[in-house]
Amino acid sequence: MPFSISHRHEPDGYICPFCDIVRGSDQTAMIWRDDNCIAFLALHQSSTNHGSLLLRPLGHFENIYVLPEFIGAPCFGVSKKLALAVKAAHGCDGVTVRKHNEPAGSQDVWHYHVHVVPRFENDRFCSARLHLLSLEQRISLA
Numbered sequence: 001m002p003f004s005i006s007h008r009h010e011p012d013g014y015i016c017p018f019c020d021i022v023r024g025s026d027q028t029a030m031i032w033r034d035d036n037c038i039a040f041l042a043l044h045q046s047s048t049n050h051g052s053l054l055l056r057p058l059g060h061f062e063n064i065y066v067l068p069e070f071i072g073a074p075c076f077g078v079s080k081k082l083a084l085a086v087k088a089a090h091g092c093d094g095v096t097v098r099k100h101n102e103p104a105g106s107q108d109v110w111h112y113h114v115h116v117v118p119r120f121e122n123d124r125f126c127s128a129r130l131h132l133l134s135l136e137q138r139i140s141l142a
Helices: 017-023 069-090 135-141
Strands: 030-033 037-041 044-046 053-057 094-098 114-119 130-132
Touching: 017 037, 030 069, 037 069, 037 135, 053 069, 069 094, 069 114
Parallel strands: none
Antiparallel strands: 030 037, 037 053, 044 130, 053 114, 094 114
8 A cells, every 4th residue: 555755844945965976076985876866075074083974875865755766776886895995994883874855764865875884893983973074084084
């Protein structure tokens, strides 16, 4: 039986910061780009988990509910490559790959994106405060 999911939360006139990155109007430390997706160092980083990445499709899709599978599948493959690269680059004990959907799911940017986070034993990631990294700091991490 088909059902309807209300998925639109971005306000009218929303200017997507992730789309600005693709347009080149926002500078970032890019890690990956192909025909489907782009990955870059997250602007906000946990003090215990520097090196967190964001992966997003090139096209604008608000969340997982509207992301076409023919775009989501290759992005999932890239998330695996990024997880392996993060593990190798940071020598971390593990990697968290996560996705938030809708306000109740902690989504706060209205563009589908996946977090790839280096994790360390007892890093208290879930309670750590995020802080803003400069472009220079992100480039050095990249």
